[in-house]
Amino acid sequence: MQKTRNKYKNIHQWTPFQLLLFYYIAAIALSTILLSLPVAHKPGIDIPFIDILFIAVSAISVTGLSTISIADSLSTTGIIILALIMQLGAVGIMATGTMLWIMLGKRIGFRERNMIMTDQNQTHFDGMVRLIKNIVYVLLVIEAVFFIIIGLYFMKYYSSAGEALLHGFFFVISSISNGGFDITGQSLIPFQSDYFVQFMCMVLIIIGAIGYPVIIEVKEYLFHKRKIKNQFHFSLFTKLTTTTFFCLILVGAVGIFLFDIHGFFKDVSWHESFFYALFQSVTTRSGGLATMDLNLLSDTNHLFMSALMFIGASPSSAGGGIRTTTFALVLIFLFTFIRGGRSVKIFHREIYEVDLNKAVTVTFFAIIVVFSSIIILTLLEPVSLDAVIFEVTSAFGTVGLSLGITDELSAVSKIILMILMFIGRVGILTFLMIFKRKKDPAKFNYPKERIIIG
Amino acid sequence: MQKTRNKYKNIHQWTPFQLLLFYYIAAIALSTILLSLPVAHKPGIDIPFIDILFIAVSAISVTGLSTISIADSLSTTGIIILALIMQLGAVGIMATGTMLWIMLGKRIGFRERNMIMTDQNQTHFDGMVRLIKNIVYVLLVIEAVFFIIIGLYFMKYYSSAGEALLHGFFFVISSISNGGFDITGQSLIPFQSDYFVQFMCMVLIIIGAIGYPVIIEVKEYLFHKRKIKNQFHFSLFTKLTTTTFFCLILVGAVGIFLFDIHGFFKDVSWHESFFYALFQSVTTRSGGLATMDLNLLSDTNHLFMSALMFIGASPSSAGGGIRTTTFALVLIFLFTFIRGGRSVKIFHREIYEVDLNKAVTVTFFAIIVVFSSIIILTLLEPVSLDAVIFEVTSAFGTVGLSLGITDELSAVSKIILMILMFIGRVGILTFLMIFKRKKDPAKFNYPKERIIIG
Ligand SMILES: [K+]
Ligand SMILES: [K+]
Numbered sequence: 001m002q003k004t005r006n007k008y009k010n011i012h013q014w015t016p017f018q019l020l021l022f023y024y025i026a027a028i029a030l031s032t033i034l035l036s037l038p039v040a041h042k043p044g045i046d047i048p049f050i051d052i053l054f055i056a057v058s059a060i061s062v063t064g065l066s067t068i069s070i071a072d073s074l075s076t077t078g079i080i081i082l083a084l085i086m087q088l089g090a091v092g093i094m095a096t097g098t099m100l101w102i103m104l105g106k107r108i109g110f111r112e113r114n115m116i117m118t119d120q121n122q123t124h125f126d127g128m129v130r131l132i133k134n135i136v137y138v139l140l141v142i143e144a145v146f147f148i149i150i151g152l153y154f155m156k157y158y159s160s161a162g163e164a165l166l167h168g169f170f171f172v173i174s175s176i177s178n179g180g181f182d183i184t185g186q187s188l189i190p191f192q193s194d195y196f197v198q199f200m201c202m203v204l205i206i207i208g209a210i211g212y213p214v215i216i217e218v219k220e221y222l223f224h225k226r227k228i229k230n231q232f233h234f235s236l237f238t239k240l241t242t243t244t245f246f247c248l249i250l251v252g253a254v255g256i257f258l259f260d261i262h263g264f265f266k267d268v269s270w271h272e273s274f275f276y277a278l279f280q281s282v283t284t285r286s287g288g289l290a291t292m293d294l295n296l297l298s299d300t301n302h303l304f305m306s307a308l309m310f311i312g313a314s315p316s317s318a319g320g321g322i323r324t325t326t327f328a329l330v331l332i333f334l335f336t337f338i339r340g341g342r343s344v345k346i347f348h349r350e351i352y353e354v355d356l357n358k359a360v361t362v363t364f365f366a367i368i369v370v371f372s373s374i375i376i377l378t379l380l381e382p383v384s385l386d387a388v389i390f391e392v393t394s395a396f397g398t399v400g401l402s403l404g405i406t407d408e409l410s411a412v413s414k415i416i417l418m419i420l421m422f423i424g425r426v427g428i429l430t431f432l433m434i435f436k437r438k439k440d441p442a443k444f445n446y447p448k449e450r451i452i453i454g
Numbered sequence: 455m456q457k458t459r460n461k462y463k464n465i466h467q468w469t470p471f472q473l474l475l476f477y478y479i480a481a482i483a484l485s486t487i488l489l490s491l492p493v494a495h496k497p498g499i500d501i502p503f504i505d506i507l508f509i510a511v512s513a514i515s516v517t518g519l520s521t522i523s524i525a526d527s528l529s530t531t532g533i534i535i536l537a538l539i540m541q542l543g544a545v546g547i548m549a550t551g552t553m554l555w556i557m558l559g560k561r562i563g564f565r566e567r568n569m570i571m572t573d574q575n576q577t578h579f580d581g582m583v584r585l586i587k588n589i590v591y592v593l594l595v596i597e598a599v600f601f602i603i604i605g606l607y608f609m610k611y612y613s614s615a616g617e618a619l620l621h622g623f624f625f626v627i628s629s630i631s632n633g634g635f636d637i638t639g640q641s642l643i644p645f646q647s648d649y650f651v652q653f654m655c656m657v658l659i660i661i662g663a664i665g666y667p668v669i670i671e672v673k674e675y676l677f678h679k680r681k682i683k684n685q686f687h688f689s690l691f692t693k694l695t696t697t698t699f700f701c702l703i704l705v706g707a708v709g710i711f712l713f714d715i716h717g718f719f720k721d722v723s724w725h726e727s728f729f730y731a732l733f734q735s736v737t738t739r740s741g742g743l744a745t746m747d748l749n750l751l752s753d754t755n756h757l758f759m760s761a762l763m764f765i766g767a768s769p770s771s772a773g774g775g776i777r778t779t780t781f782a783l784v785l786i787f788l789f790t791f792i793r794g795g796r797s798v799k800i801f802h803r804e805i806y807e808v809d810l811n812k813a814v815t816v817t818f819f820a821i822i823v824v825f826s827s828i829i830i831l832t833l834l835e836p837v838s839l840d841a842v843i844f845e846v847t848s849a850f851g852t853v854g855l856s857l858g859i860t861d862e863l864s865a866v867s868k869i870i871l872m873i874l875m876f877i878g879r880v881g882i883l884t885f886l887m888i889f890k891r892k893k894d895p896a897k898f899n900y901p902k903e904r905i906i907i908g
Binding site for chain 1: 713752753754757758761784787788791792811812814815817818819822825828829832833838839840886
């Protein structure tokens with residue numbers, strides 16, 4: 001760890017953390033200025049500064065929580081600005097996430113020759129530019145395809161072609177960036193019987209949340225020459241994160257259905273239940289759009305979905321939370337240790353101890369941050385405990401689902417949510433780099449002594 | 455780990471876990487039979503079997519949760535039986551806890567010559583008997599002293615000497631065993647203005663919850679010959695657990711006060727506030743008696759106290775939860791790792807990695823168990839979320855505080871609470887021994903591969 005850090009300290013002027021912090025502060029400042037422009041608001045609408053700042057942080061962190069109604073407050077120009085901010089947020093996090101990984105000297109798993117940084121002698125700045133170009137290119141191609149389909153399909157919902165295209169444009173960007181904002185005024189509830197729209201939305205959310213390195217590997221696999229396809233190996237990272245990702249969606253959908261089988265789903269047909277449960281499960285990965293009023297679900301489901309949102313999406317994706325890999329490593333660690341094993345193995349690979357330590361650190365730190373935020377919000381807000389837990393985990397997971405309390409919150413609570421969105425977005429590990437000691441810790445050792453546990 | 459287990463497998467007929475399991479099942483069966491005797495009930499009172507079983511589990515695990523009112527249901531004989539069950543529970547857990555520690559071949563820190571097992575050639579059974587004798591002796595001496603003081607003092611509260619002595623007897627055993635049952639019908643609320651009774655109760659709870667090895671070390675320190683007193687060293691275990699224990703009490707009292715400074719404590723005098731906050735903090739370590747109706751505190755405080763109860767008492771004490779040492783090691787681990795250190799140090803000693811792994815495993819497993827229980831109880835019970843969280847952590851921490859929902863619970867929820875009290879009592883690590891593989895895990899290694907975390 002120490003060695004790696006010293007290495008990139010020599011070859012860089014700024015640390016990855018400073019890079020990220022600079023990018024975020026600049027992006028948030030720019031977004032706040034853009035959203036403050038009168039042309040971004042509907043005529044006669046005046047939005048308080050804290051709410052503009054909140055939307056800017058929410059959009060840059062692609063969370064989607066909002067203290068005001070976007071549909072009622074922003075003009076068409078404002079809506080387009082908001083879409084572009086989400087796009088910027090998604091590209092930013094995918095780029096910085098993937099870049100940090102490469103800068104730390106690890107290979108993502110796809111072949112070196114196809115890697116963004118093929119030449120080790122090139123500067124990191126060039127690599128960064130190429131990476132961003134690559135991400136923007138991939139995103140734009142996917143977005144263009146979906147925009148054409150959805151835009152045309154939306155003609156049946158909206159009176160003018162312009163309106164249909166605007167809604168289609170915003171829908172595609174809000175879904176793939178996992179931004180989760182809506183301009184319908186009620187999320188995807190107007191499409192709660194339209195399984196095609198829901199399906200497209202789920203595909204886009206998954207593309208945004210599954211992690212950029214996974215997309216690159218899948219892309220390489222698909223465009224591989226047929227004859228060497230058998231030699232192609234997905235990286236351990238891709239296998240682990242993808243398995244965890246889809247397991248979470250499956251467990252989430254089954255859980256959401258079972259926890260309200262005698263409640264919300266009692267009088268709902270099987271295919272409606274299927275889509276309600278599946279969509280709400282997918283959206284907790286970090287999407288943030290919803291096809292129903294979540295207040296209709298039970299407290300049990302609110303807690304369950306809070307846990308899913310806390311876990312969040314894959315690393316280097318548009319999603320937040322502790323991340324799927326962290327969750328998976330903690331579970332594997334737990335299972336291994338309980339069974340008496342000493343080294344942690346998965347997919348015929350052994351996990352580095354330093355990665356296990358990281359996963360444990362991230363999870364505990366996240367629990368402390370989330371629990372403290374819940375304590376403070378219960379102190380400040382006269383709302384139910386499950387609504388607070390839901391709101392806090394939603395912000396930390398940069399999911400953006402809410403039981404409808406966001407607009408009632410006090411300024412302090414809004415600031416806490418902004419901090420949570422920021423931490424959830426940059427990731428606990430990157431966030432913790434602030435506290436790292438500059439110098440190597442003392443090299444001397446104390447005698448060891450045993451401790452009674454539990 | 456493997457080596458140690460094989461070692462004591464050779465010298466023992468049964469594993470520590472089988473010993474514990476046998477002890478608990480036998481103790482619970484015996485307690486259930488004794489409490490089922492008609493002579494234990496008030497005339498005309500018929501207690502359902504599940505409630506007798508619940509009280510038996512609650513008393514053996516010295517939790518104190520009860521689905522019925524002890525004062526209204528048990529006769530004087532029943533009350534004395536209940537007190538003896540709590541005493542049995544407290545001695546049992548201190549003995550098995552300390553014994554496991556010794557059997558695993560670790561020194562507790564007090565000098566070998568004063569240890570329970572001075573001769574390495576003696577059988578473990580002899581050591582166990584001597585240990586139990588020692589614990590009973592220490593407990594009886596402390597109990598006798600406090601019984602005389604409290605019994606005499608209670609004369610001013612009760613009309614007859616017999617009643618005062620019975621209440622004093624039950625009070626002392628319920629406090630020192632951390633049993634937490636009451637025969638007043640409303641915990642220690644009748645003594646909410648009597649600071650002497652509260653002080654005595656806190657001292658007894660602390661003696662019961664601070665861990666038997668600590669008591670032994672303190673005893674040895676006090677009766678040490680003066681001239682070698684300077685050479686006496688407390689063990690790392692004692693330093694760590696005692697520091698954590700009193701820090702938790704301090705943080706707990708300050709937190710409880712601050713989180714209701716505009717609520718419950720608004721019109722309460724400073725000395726009443728001091729005792730209310732301090733007593734309620736001490737009791738969350740695992741005591742379970744309360745000097746106030748906890749429903750008067752805010753949701754924030756309910757959550758805060760739930761966290762305190764989840765942490766629980768010291769290992770090898772009458773208390774439950776993840777234990778103070780586990781909590782301390784996780785915090786130290788987190789702090790060390792965040793600061794970039796590689797080995798975890800405290801009090802000029804280095805912590806074994808296997809102990810850190812244990813602490814992490816215990817904490818994560820406890821979170822999963824507690825969270826799952828909360829999910830199930832919210833599904834079954836039509837009560838508020840904070841009451842469920844409070845009840846579940848109280849059972850797991852074998853604390854016994856409640857927001858008053860215990861008697862309304864369904865049979866399934868009662869069984870879940872019994873399982874939680876059992877796990878909380880024997881400790882997660884001992885409980886997990888069931889899942890340990892019999893054979894050594896495979897010795898071969900897979901190649902290592904890095905994973906993106908967070
Ligand atoms: K989102
Ligand atoms: K108790």
